[in-house]
Ligand SMILES: Cc1cc2nc3c(=O)[nH]c(=O)nc-3n(C[C@H](O)[C@H](O)[C@H](O)COP(=O)(O)O)c2cc1C
């Protein structure tokens with residue numbers, strides 16, 4: 001396995017302990033690549049192909065089959081709208097429309113400035129607070145469009161300030 | 169000294185449970201040894217999170233609800249140290265939340281919210297691993313299977329296949345290497361029973377799996393858990409390590425010749441991977457597409473070896489059955505369906521959360537006696553059971569007992585246990601559209617009818633919700649449904665039309681109202697609503713600016729109006745208004 005070619009991938013930091021040389025290791029390897037880099041890059045696919053001997057095309061097929069894997073990086077703030085049944089019944093749609101309006105984002109999109117990404121998830125497990133969204137690790141429940149607008153604006157402000165500080 | 173238990177299931181955490189826990193920790197630092205702090209899993213009353221249980225060694229423990237970090241100080245002061253119960257915050261006790269726990273029978277949830285899921289000692293204290301010990305020391309594998317058959321337990325993952333029979337098949341299958349798989353993929357977007365069990369009582373699932381492995385003759389297993397359940401995965405990892413250390417997993421378990429290991433595989437987000445053959449492909453590292461059965465996994469499953477797949481809840485029942493005997497379990501339930509079933513209650517019901525009832529109680533009893541009825545005391549319109557594979561049961565039929573056969577007769581299915589309650593504000597066409605959107609996205613694409621047929625059905629449903637449907641669309645929906653059911657390989661396609669078929673059957677007049685009268689009786693489909701502005705309007709002009717057709721006019725700081733002839737019903741004014749001044753009727 002560890003031939004000269006490996007050098008080329010040296011900086012690539014995928015958790016190889018998850019690879020025990022057995023069949024069935026592909027998905028854990030991809031998960032570890034995504035955990036490390038936030039997405040599965042072309043380079044990661046080539047590397048995993050190199051280590052496991054599975055053709056890159058086959059790996060790409062697996063990556064695109066599962067909703068979990070992304071082939072592009074996410075924005076700094078990740079907003080997830082719950083589209084589970086309870087949230088749907090309790091009004092997830094106006095929530096989506098509000099976010100779309102505030103940030104000009106649709107599902108699976110990242111804003112051009114790289115500050116926000118919008119994802120859809122099924123039940124995040126607090127149906128009693130429906131409708132619910134999460135931003136990064138924080139949960140916001142019992143939302144109405146006006147309440148949500150305030151939340152989003154405060155995140156926008158924070159993100160802008162941070163970006164400003166960084167550029168200074 | 170009093171003991172405080174904070175409910176830290178996912179529901180508790182999302183309601184701020186960890187902040188409450190930290191607040192207690194801070195109090196403890198200031199006043200060392202003034203009380204004992206513990207965490208526990210999902211207590212089941214998700215509607216009153218964050219929940220905190222207090223016990224003082226003797227007497228019944230009692231529970232506080234809706235605890236926030238700033239309530240913690242007062243609680244420590246007055247109750248934990250002062251010894252005075254704060255009546256206003258109590259959720260249990262006289263006159264409060266009557267019926268929620270009293271009307272339940274908890275077998276699967278026997279330890280949920282009672283024990284610290286991170287402590288194997290607490291599980292053992294409550295008869296944990298007794299079932300495994302009994303099986304290994306006093307029973308042959310055949311005895312174990314016999315007890316499970318006697319219990320009448322049927323698979324809780326949705327299909328309802330008799331568990332004892334499945335074990336018998338796998339035991340009888342040719343091959344020296346056999347696998348056990350625990351299906352923890354829980355794909356129904358409105359269900360969280362399996363997650364709560366894994367988070368709150370992981371050892372009961374591990375013990376169930378070990379007993380199954382002994383019965384079948386397997387020494388290796390996988391838990392396939394969806395990656396969206398990080399807490400469940402963490403608790404499982406911890407539990408597996410503890411069980412190994414105590415000798416309940418590993419080699420020569422409890423001094424016998426029985427060896428058994430459990431590995432965790434994280435799913436990667438595909439609903440179809442809950443289907444057993446797709447799940448096996450996914451563990452093998454492939455695209456999770458189902459294949460034709462037979463051969464069933466019991467004959468040829470993981471790596472082409474005989475494999476027994478059961479659901480989380482199915483396994484969690486097993487230790488109780490072995491400890492108490494199959495007959496004790498079969499005492500609960502109906503002729504056709506034995507034992508208990510856990511339901512995840514959500515939607516327009518007052519008390520949402522986890523509920524476990526004996527089979528045979530009626531749907532109405534669950535909704536009203538246990539869950540307190542409908543929000544705002546509205547009228548019950550329907551319940552949805554079985555998620556994307558199930559259907560809507562109208563209120564008029566909710567007197568039927570919960571039983572596999574009876575529920576199938578309505579066109580819905582028992583499913584894995586998601587139970588969504590709907591009232592007059594829920595549009596049934598929109599519900600059908602919601603589930604079709606889900607199945608259409610999740611179809612793996614292998615079968616043409618499932619891939620394209622669901623798409624065509626969805627297009628029709630969207631059209632109807634936009635007020636652009638025709639009566640011929642209803643016939644097309646029915647025809648497509650039949651074709652998709654017949655021409656799909658796996659359960660996903662075979663059941664995908666169910667939400668549409670049941671709503672068409674019981675709520676046809678709502679479809680007709682959308683098509684002929686261009687009205688949504690539940691006021692949900694925005695294209696069919698009339699937008700008006702009420703006197704909460706402050707004249708901030710935001711809606712007028714947002715309106716793409718300039719249908720809203722008004723002076724600054726004056727009440728605005730919507731000109732209906734220009735309005736295209738996009739709903740933009742409704743979402744931009746910060747004062748709740750735009751109304752949909
Ligand atoms: C599309 C589809 C999704 C499924 N999802 C799940 C699931 O999330 N969890 C589950 O336990 N079973 C699920 N099943 C059922 C499994 O295929 C299988 O019948 C079950 O895991 C067997 O366990 P049981 O006999 O204990 O119910 C699904 C089936 C289909 C067709």
Ligand code: FES
Pocket residue numbers: 082083084085086087088122123124125126127128130132357358
């Ligand atoms: S459906 Fe949104 S949290 Fe459960």
